[in-house]
Amino acid sequence: MTPPSTTSWTASSATTDPCPKPPTMSDPQERTQDVCEIRSNFHVDTKVNLTPAAYPRPRVSRDIEQFVQGLDLNVDDLLDRPTLKVNTVPDDQPLASYYISSSHNTYLLCRQLIGRASAAAxxxxxxRGGRCVEIDVWPSNKGLVVTHGHTFSQAIPLDSVLSAIAEAVGPEDWPVFISLECHVPLAGQEELASMIKEKIGDKLVLGRNEDLGDNAATPKDFFGKILLMVEYFMPPSLLGEEVEEESSSSSSSSSDSEGASSIWPGRRKRKEPKPRISDSLAQLGFYCRSMKPKKGWFTENLVDPAHILINISESGLGALLPAALTDLVKHSNNYLRRVFPHGMRITSSNLNPITAAWSNGSQVAAMNWQVYDRGLELNEAMFVGSDGWVPKPAALGEPVTRKVRMKVDVKGVSAIPLLNRKGGTVDMYVRAYLFTTTNAGEKKWRSTNVKLKDVPEEGGDLSLEGDGESFEWEFEDIGLSFIRFNVWEAVFGRDNKLTVFCGKIEHIRNEISSDPAHNGWRFVRMLAEDHGGTYTGCTLLARFHFTDV
Structure with missing residues (x-):
């Protein structure tokens, strides 16, 4: 790789500033205050269904209480039981054998185009267990900053971001990746590399670990460490023709050009080659050489150099499906792959990680954690109770030989946080959705509407008649199946979605099979949809029964 220019350069010497707003101060006390505020506004209580005893005791309606007692079960005992039971995660498999909980544009606290950012994010x-975060680095008249360039998003100093990451990674933590999107000119990358090494210190993985073979790296080899994803470009001399310079952007871009004429970036027309990443910066990304692919990449054996990571948009990867599914899964057995949201998701909505990433073997599905929507609910359900790494299913890519029949009985819901704060009668109903590798919520069930009284400060109670209502689904399951419950308020025009539960079916089945005494019945804790996944005391009483078909 061509060495960087020796011309003197500093971040503040840049002639253009992509940041319409000045960066916030790099003040540790201010960052501490931001952390407390973000914890309050953005915390998610997914773990309540894993460790219910750690949360306040919920109120159960009288109808539900009597129904449970009629089953010869103890309400308090049933309330103590979790809905989920997760598996132990081995730490000695190759890095490509795991899914990794990931954040997209981590610094943002709102939408992509405008709003606040913070190092405390x-x-x-x-x-919360995220193990891959993203940094978009730009030069500005305030120094090196992190921001969503050419938008009205706030900018924050790079040094405060690096310090926040380093301080949050403990010696026993599972490895953390930083996806680096570098918009700093070549001459300024020496300063960038020096700052990264200075702020992260000995937690940063610097180059090759001589004790490891190129295909032998596992999570346990990098506990307490931070690995940098640095964009990699094949040297022009190896390409056999000159290349055209193009953006190294890895965030919301819709111009991946996966259909171009080569697997290597930029082979469109002849132009004097220009290096894009300096040697000093490239050396920091030895185990994560991030490449934007071109046509045919998923059938290539990318062994020289080692540790290529494919960085691709959801639209670019989606264009290859379903035709290339088998090849994509096979390719992911040897190479990490990061999938980031399409550039048109300007409201920071999330992709469906099952269909966009996990089912095709992609390990890193970059999610917008500031938005609690269906995509983030699925991500939370996948990684709940883990350290941000979970193994891929052994059956991924294999012919499906097992189907599961799941029967669910729903009796009712207690302490629903209603929107009608004036009291009175409202119509409510429950919905359930199935998400699998081949089903994106099309399988669904809806209960009958129930009129109930809104009790201010206590919420509403919904009880279905008799023994409740049931539904039964049969589906192919390779370990990537999820169920989602919602409680809705029926109103004129558009119904209000009030509470949600999203769980991995494998986790539910683990728990139910470990406790035959309660005959499959559980109090499922429901999270508030309009308060970003906080637990408000709402519970849904349901019975789960599973049969292998």
Missing amino acids: YTHVLE
């Missing part, structure tokens, strides 16, 4: 994501 990195602390929050890492505390």
Whole structure:
């Protein structure tokens, strides 16, 4: 790789500033205050269904209480039982054998194009188990900053972001990746590389670990460490023709050009080659050489150099499906792959990680953690109770030989946080959705409407008649199946979605099979949809029964 120019350069010497708003101060006290605020506004209580005893005791309606007692079960005992039971995660498999909980544009606290950003967002994501965060680095007249360039999003100093990441990674933590999107000119990358090494210190993985073979790296080899994803470009001399310079952007871009004429970036027309990444920066990304692919990449054996990571948009990858599914899964057995949201998701909505990433073997599905929507609910359900790494299903890519029949009985819901705060009667109903590798919520069930009284400060109670209502689904399951419950308020025009539960079916089945005494019945804790996944005391009483078909 061509060495960087020796011309003197600093971040503040840049002639253009992509940041319409000045960066916030790099003040540790201010960051601490931001962390507390973000914890309050963005925390998600997914773990309540894994460790219910750690949360306040919920109120159960009288109808539900009597129904449980009629089953010869104890209400308090049933309330103590979790709905989920997760598996132990081995730490000695190749890096490509795991799914990794990931954040997209981690610094943002709102939408993509305008709004606030904070270094404390990195602390929050890492505390919640995120193991891959993103940094978009730009030069500005305030120094090197992190921002969503050419938008009205706020900019924050790079040094505060790096410090926040380093401080959040403990010596026993599973490895953390930083996806680096570098918009700093070549001459300024020496300063960038020096700052990264200085702020992260000995937690940063620098180059090759001589004790490891190129295909032998596992998570346990990098506990307490931070690995940098640095964009990699094949040297022009190896391409056999000159290349055209193009953006190294890895965030919301819709111009991946996966249909171009080569697997290597930029082979469109002849132009004097220009290096894009300096040697000093490239050396920091030895185990994560991030490449934007071109046509045919998923059938290539990318062994020289080692540790290629494919960085591709959801639209670019989606264009290859379903035709290339088998090849994509096979390719992911040897190479990491990061999938980031399409550029048109300007409201920071999330992709469906099952269909966009996990089912085709992609390990890193970059999610917008500031938006609690269906995509993030699925991500939370996948990684709940883990350290941000979970193994891929053994059956991924294999012919499906097993189907599961799941029967669910729903009796009712207690303490629903209603929107009608004036009291009175409202119509409510429950919905359930199935998400699998081949089903994106099309299989669904809806209960009958129930009129109930809104009790201010206590919420509403919904009880279905008799023994409740049931539904039964039969589906192919390779370990990537999820169920989602919602409680809805029926109103004129558009119904209000009030509470949600999203769980991995494997986790539910683990728990039910470990406790035959309660005959499959569980109090499912429901999270508030309009308060970003917080637990408000709402519970849904349901019975789960599973049969292998």
